[in-house]
Amino acid sequence: xxxxxxxxxDDTRKRGPLAEVFFSLLRSRTFLVGLAIVLFWVACxxxxxxxxxxxxxxxxxxxxxxxxxREHWFGTDQIGRDVFSRVIVGSRDILTVAPLATLLAxxxxxxxxxxxxxxRGIVDDVVSRILEAFxxxxxxxxxxxxxxxxxTSKTTVIIVIGLSFAPIIARTVRSAVLAERELDYVAAAQxxxxxxxxxxxxxxxxxxxxxxxxxxxxxxxxxxxxxxxxSFMGFGIQPPSPDWGLSISSNYGMIGGGFWWTVLFDALAIxxxxxxxxxxxDGVHGAFND
Amino acid sequence: xxxVLAILSxxxxxxSLSLITLxxxxxMVFLGGQVLPGNVGRAILGPFADQRAxxxxxxxxxxxxxxxxxxWSWISNFVQGDMGTSYIFRSPVAPFVIDxxxxxxxxxxxxxxxxxxxxxxxxxxxxxxxxxPLDRIISLGGLSxxxxxxxxxxxxxxxxxxxxLRWLPISAAWPRNAGFFTQLYYLILPSLPLFLVxxxxxxxxxxxxxxxxxxxxxxxxxxxKGLPWRTVIWxxxxxxxxxxxxxxxxxxxxxxxxxxxxxxxxxxxxxxGSLIFTAARGKDFPMLESGILTIGIVYAVATLAADFLYSVxxxxxxxxxxx
Numbered sequence: 001x002x003x004x005x006x007x008x009x010d011d012t013r014k015r016g017p018l019a020e021v022f023f024s025l026l027r028s029r030t031f032l033v034g035l036a037i038v039l040f041w042v043a044c045x046x047x048x049x050x051x052x053x054x055x056x057x058x059x060x061x062x063x064x065x066x067x068x069x070r071e072h073w074f075g076t077d078q079i080g081r082d083v084f085s086r087v088i089v090g091s092r093d094i095l096t097v098a099p100l101a102t103l104l105a106x107x108x109x110x111x112x113x114x115x116x117x118x119x120r121g122i123v124d125d126v127v128s129r130i131l132e133a134f135x136x137x138x139x140x141x142x143x144x145x146x147x148x149x150x151x152t153s154k155t156t157v158i159i160v161i162g163l164s165f166a167p168i169i170a171r172t173v174r175s176a177v178l179a180e181r182e183l184d185y186v187a188a189a190q191x192x193x194x195x196x197x198x199x200x201x202x203x204x205x206x207x208x209x210x211x212x213x214x215x216x217x218x219x220x221x222x223x224x225x226x227x228x229x230x231s232f233m234g235f236g237i238q239p240p241s242p243d244w245g246l247s248i249s250s251n252y253g254m255i256g257g258g259f260w261w262t263v264l265f266d267a268l269a270i271x272x273x274x275x276x277x278x279x280x281x282d283g284v285h286g287a288f289n290d
Numbered sequence: 291x292x293x294v295l296a297i298l299s300x301x302x303x304x305x306s307l308s309l310i311t312l313x314x315x316x317x318m319v320f321l322g323g324q325v326l327p328g329n330v331g332r333a334i335l336g337p338f339a340d341q342r343a344x345x346x347x348x349x350x351x352x353x354x355x356x357x358x359x360x361x362w363s364w365i366s367n368f369v370q371g372d373m374g375t376s377y378i379f380r381s382p383v384a385p386f387v388i389d390x391x392x393x394x395x396x397x398x399x400x401x402x403x404x405x406x407x408x409x410x411x412x413x414x415x416x417x418x419x420x421x422x423p424l425d426r427i428i429s430l431g432g433l434s435x436x437x438x439x440x441x442x443x444x445x446x447x448x449x450x451x452x453x454x455l456r457w458l459p460i461s462a463a464w465p466r467n468a469g470f471f472t473q474l475y476y477l478i479l480p481s482l483p484l485f486l487v488x489x490x491x492x493x494x495x496x497x498x499x500x501x502x503x504x505x506x507x508x509x510x511x512x513x514x515k516g517l518p519w520r521t522v523i524w525x526x527x528x529x530x531x532x533x534x535x536x537x538x539x540x541x542x543x544x545x546x547x548x549x550x551x552x553x554x555x556x557x558x559x560x561x562x563g564s565l566i567f568t569a570a571r572g573k574d575f576p577m578l579e580s581g582i583l584t585i586g587i588v589y590a591v592a593t594l595a596a597d598f599l600y601s602v603x604x605x606x607x608x609x610x611x612x613x
Contacts (some may be wrong), residue, residue, distance in 0.1 A: 133314030138548025141566065141582055145322040148570045148578065225439045229552055232441045233567060248445060251558070256460055260449050267445045271438050278437045 018019025021210075024287045031283020041269075045092040054082035056089045056242040066256075068261050075261035077251055085241035087265045091273065093237045094244065097157055098223040104162025105169055106216045107225070111168060113173025115199045118181060124174075131167035139164045139226055147235045157236050161226050165219050172215045176208040210288045216279035221274060228270050244270045297601060304597050308590040315586045316368075320361050323579040324353065333573055334377055351377075368583065374576035378569075383580045386565060391584060394550050394561035397462070400477045401484040401546070406539060409489045410532065417531075420501065428493060436490025440549045444483040444556045451479055462559035465499025480557040485551050488542055497540040499531035506530070533603060540596025547585050 049056075054072075060080030068075045074083035112131075116124040134142065139161070146160040178182050180186060181204065189199045230236030231245030239246060244266040251262035324330070331347035332339070348354045367374065373383035416428040423456035435443060436462070464476040503509060504527055512522045551563035558564070562581055569577035 030452055129310055130314055133311045133318065138545060138551075138585075140548045140551055141585065142318075144551070144566065144570050145319065145578065145582060146571060149322045197335075225437065229439045231442060232439070233552065233555060235570070245441070248441065252445060253447075254446075255448060255453055258453060260453055263445050264449060268440045271446075272441050274437050274439065274442075276432050278433070282433075 021287045025283060028283040028286060030279050031287070032279070033280025034276045034283060035128075037272055038280060041091040041273050041276070042095060044088045045095045048089040048092070048220075052085035052088045054085040055241055056081065056085040057097070057240055058082075062077045065259055065262070074265045075259075077262045078259075081242075083261060083265055084112055086247060087244070087269050090242040090244045090247065090266065090269065093154070093241050093245075094224060094227050094231070096271075097154055097237065098220060098227045101161035101165070102216060102220045102223045103225070104158060105165035105219055106212065108166035109169025109215075110161065110173050110212055111203070112170035114177055114204065116170065117174040117177025118196065118200050118204065120178075127170075131170060133163070134167050139222075140229055143226065143230055144233070144235060147230070152235055152238060154237065157227060157230060161223055161230075164226075165223065169212070169215050169219060172211050173207075173208060176211045178213065180204050180207055210230075214281070214285045214288055217277070217284045221277040223283055224277060228274075297329045300601055301594075301598060304594055308594055311585075312586055312590055316365055316583055319582050319586075320364060323575040324360060324364070325357065325520065330575065350372065364579075368580065371542075376569075376574055376577045377592070378572045378574045378577070383577050383589045386577065387562065387580050387584055388561040390560060390565040390581075392571075393586075394547075394554070394563060397477055397480055397550065397554070397559065397561060398484070398546055400474065401481040402539075404481065405485045405492060408485075409492030410535060412489065412493040412605045413498075413535070414500055414528070414531075416493065417500030417504065424575045425497075428495065430486065432490035432493045434490075435486040436488075437496075438486070440483040440487060440552045441556050443486050444553060446482075446554075447479060447482050454496070462554075462557040472590035480559060482552050483553055484546060487549055488546065491538055491542055491545075492535060497537045499534050500527065503527045503531040533600060536600055536603070538595050540592045540599075543592040547588065549605055 060076065060083065062080065063072070063076050064080040066072055066080075072082050072084065074087060076082055077086070083092055112127060116127045130225045142164050143157075143160045147156055150156050150160075177200075186199060186203060189203045194203070227236055228245040231243050234249060234251045237243040237246055239250070246261045247266045251259070253265055327343065329348070330351060330353045331344040335344055335347060345354070352360065355363075364374065371384060373387060375381065376383050376386065379386070402579070412428050414433065416425040419425045448460050451458045458479040459476055459477065462476050462480045464473050508530075509522060509526055512526045513519075517526075547563070548564075550561055551567055553559070554561040554564035555567050560583065566578060566581040566585075568574075569581060
């Protein structure tokens with residue numbers, strides 16, 4: 001009973017600062033520009049097919065590799081598919097896979113970080129060493145190994161990237177928890193003989209939300225980076241999806257011949273999405289640390 | 291004497307931590323390469339092969355032994371330089387890995403030689419022009435190129451310098467018997483995407499190190515006792531400002547290698563990255579495992595070297611905790 005009261009009091013006390021963060025986000029130009037770019041691509045992912053001039057999957061061999069023109073604004077690819085339509089619809093898969101992977105990473109990483117930060121001692125030592133080993137090789141390579149072993153599918157990509165990012169989030173959460181667990185409210189909960197799980201998830205967790213939110217937005221940028229890279233290498237999103245990384249991978253072999261439009265617009269699309277997410281993340285970071 | 295002992299014990303602790311990390315990494319690689327894929331013989335021969343042929347192949351490859359035995363024979367051979375036999379090439383893996391590592395180091399060296407001085411210079415210039423337009427351009431520009439996937443910057447650079455301007459070759463495969471400068475010429479374009487990714491990190495670290503050092507008491511003292519600005523910057527500020535940058539540069543080796551996988555694929559360059567990529571494509575697990583473990587070792591050595599350099603340059607760290 002007493003626990004319920006403490007948390008609800010905590011909530012009312014926290015509403016002030018959270019609202020402040022919200023308003024400072026609205027005032028942050030970096031955040032708003034980033035958000036606008038991201039929302040643009042989200043809109044394309046949701047409604048792209050309605051305003052794309054052509055079917056992104058329909059080939060038209062006679063008009064293959066046509067340069068940009070009034071009929072095909074961004075030209076056509078090697079089997080005559082309209083590049084403009086493909087770029088618009090191409091945001092769909094990456095905007096499903098990357099956020100889901102980030103969500104998984106956040107949930108798993110938060111749980112791990114709470115456990116290691118709260119219990120310290122042997123649990124912390126063992127888990128931290130394992131996480132360190134995990135982080136000693138680049139995510140793309142961990143993912144490559146896991147995907148080759150498990151077989152390629154969207155679910156595998158989500159799980160692999162989610163689990164590869166979990167240690168990084170765990171590290172952030174752990175250091176926040178280490179600071180929190182010394183505070184009086186944790187001691188109070190322990191004196192009330194609350195269970196460790198209750199103390200971790202009900203008492204400490206609400207107080208470490210800000211670093212988790214910041215880390216999550218940053219990770220989303222990296223998740224998009226990783227998914228795009230894996231798709232480019234053929235281990236991520238699979239054909240016939242009009243995914244950007246995948247399109248670049250199937251067309252870049254020909255750019256020596258001057259067919260720049262088959263890859264340039266996809267590359268710019270990825271660049272804009274990644275920069276948009278990072279601008280937004282930068283804004284969130286700023287809002288929480290002002 | 292005490293100082294030397296302190297460095298030695300610090301270093302011994304670091305080495306043992308790295309060894310633990312490498313051990314855990316080897317277990318993960320082993321699990322990924324030899325346990326998760328399930329039936330290796332079936333994976334190689336395909337779903338329609340005869341069961342007896344699959345069993346025979348599994349026996350030849352030794353994958354029908356208990357896991358502990360398999361792990362031990364794999365890792366003890368690896369330590370002795372025997373990385374196993376490639377499933378695809380039917381010949382020892384080690385020469386492939388060593389050749390590829392050499393090639394990757396060439397590419398990485400070109401990127402590093404370019405990015406370390408320019409990145410530090412960029413960070414220093416940004417810090418000396420704090421909050422002025424030049425700082426904004428360097429910081430925001432650095433941040434933007436750092437977050438872009440290497441294949442995206444790679445494609446854009448290929449289009450600009452290889453296709454439109456025709457200044458640089460779009461493939462890193464140089465002609466046979468090419469001399470040093472020809473190789474260098476072929477490596478410039480592939481190293482640029484890596485340069486861009488690293489530039490942002492290094493410049494950011496150098497900038498924040500500079501800002502902190504400029505703001506410190508010792509800098510104020512140096513200025514107030516009448517030293518020329520140039521001396522203050524060179525003798526007092528830079529020395530302290532660049533220490534954290536060294537660590538960042540070493541930790542970036544990990545990311546650099548991740549980037550190499552993509553860049554080497556994009557530019558058709560025979561390095562460790564494209565070796566791993568090809569092995570992954572062909573499900574050549576011995577090659578894949580050795581490649582990844584080699585990368586882990588390179589990363590561990592680079593981190594150790596950075597720690598060592600850092601502790602020698604900064605006496606404060608030696609006696610403190612290793613956190």
